[in-house]
Amino acid sequence: MAGGPLEGVRIIDMTSVVVGPLATQIMADYGADVIKVEAPSGDIVRTLAGRGVTPGMSGKFLHLNRNKRSIALDLKQPGARAALMKLIERADVLIWNMRPPAMARLKLGYEDLRGINPRMIYCGMFGFGQGGRYRDKPAYDSIIQGSAGIAALHHRATGEPRYLPMVIADRTVGLIAVQMILMALYARSRTGEGQAIQIPMFENIVKSVLEEHMYLKTFDPPLGPTGDPRLLDPQARPLPTKDGWICISGNTDAQAFAIFDAIGKPELKTDPRFNSIAARFKHTAEYFRIRAEGLKQKTTAEWIEIFDRTDVPAMPFQTLDDLMEDPHLADIGFFQRIDHPTEGMIWNMALPNRISGGARHDFRPAPNIGQHSVEILSEIGYREADIEAMIASGTTVDGRVKKQ
Secondary structure, eight states, X not given: OOOSTTTTOXXXXXXXXXXXXXXXXXXXXXXXXXXXXXXXXXXXXXXHXXXXXXXXXXXXXXXXXXTEEEEEXXXXXXXXXXXXXXXXXXXXXXXXXXXXXXXXXXXXXXXXXXXXXXXXXXXXXXXXXXXXXXXXXXXXHHHHHHHTTHHHHHXXXXXXXXOOSSXXXXXXXXXXXXXXXXXXHHHHHXXXXXXXXXXXXXXXXXXXXXXXXXXXXXXXXXXXXXXXXXXXXXTSSOEEOSSSEEEEOOOSHHHHHHHHHHTTOGGGGSOXXXXXHHHHHHTHHHHHHHHHXXXXXXXXXXXXXXXXXXXXXXXXXXXXXXXXXXXXXXXXXXXXXXXXXXXXXXXXXXXXXXXXXXXXXXXXXXXXXXXTHHHHHHHTTOOHHHHHHXXXXXXXXXXXXXOO
């Protein structure tokens, strides 16, 4: 028994890289039985994201694929397709992230499978909505960041178009996929019927960007240009202090006035440019400039002490290595040192969120390619001789970890 609110939910995971594996990892963490269906060569992120102790076990793969079981199937072979159909018959969810024409060629479209399992939630994640001219284009995170406006925000703020140096489009859309799947499962609990879900990355990221930055073009006719000036100002960044940088926000009057007092500018509290939220918004650039200049007077630690005391939101700027040593994360046991059966000791991250019903309690480290092929095929009715023949023909891979 896995434990957690999704215990008993079986998910067939035909996704790779980040967008789909993130979605299925979250559901696996909370009890779902996620069966990761991989080609014999494995999910590309096993090697695309660097090396591990053993081949095909990159750090990113380890973080995105815990609590899953892996079955390797060469879907070009009839025996592999037959095994996949047996899995689908028993599944609550099928999730995939290849282009829809590829699924159609494999005869794995919703209409192909609906008759096999009418209660199944069928969730497709792909680059672009299927009603428009981009529908057949391939997409990775960088393509979506550039085409959906994220890189343009950097251009507006700094003069140079840049991708955010993490796969934020994949991660955002992966979270949306979890929401959509859980809504569909809830609807099925009331109606008994499965349904198809389409999750295009481009449209979801355009929505996120323009919710922030459609701004004055929300109105027809427009009241002004696109772009929230508070977010695009060059000083909307970690700000230099006497010995480093600090992250600070002062939106309410109480917060802004406390900042003015702290930097030795109490007169700004009655200055008509800065004495209200609306006034400061109208004069964002000047407000941010004054704040940035004032913060150069003291060290980061001195400012944190002042702003903690005056209840102004502020934190030190932290590097990636700083995060690994963060005292708050140590307090809550965020980093857990675990023994992976092939990778040795690794750092796992604890679940950030808590639910009173609990989460999965039988932790599984990320699997090797086909680590559970034999186990899963046995569960769906294959005899030992049949499984051995499938391994010999390359239809599947026996990736069981040999005990030392």
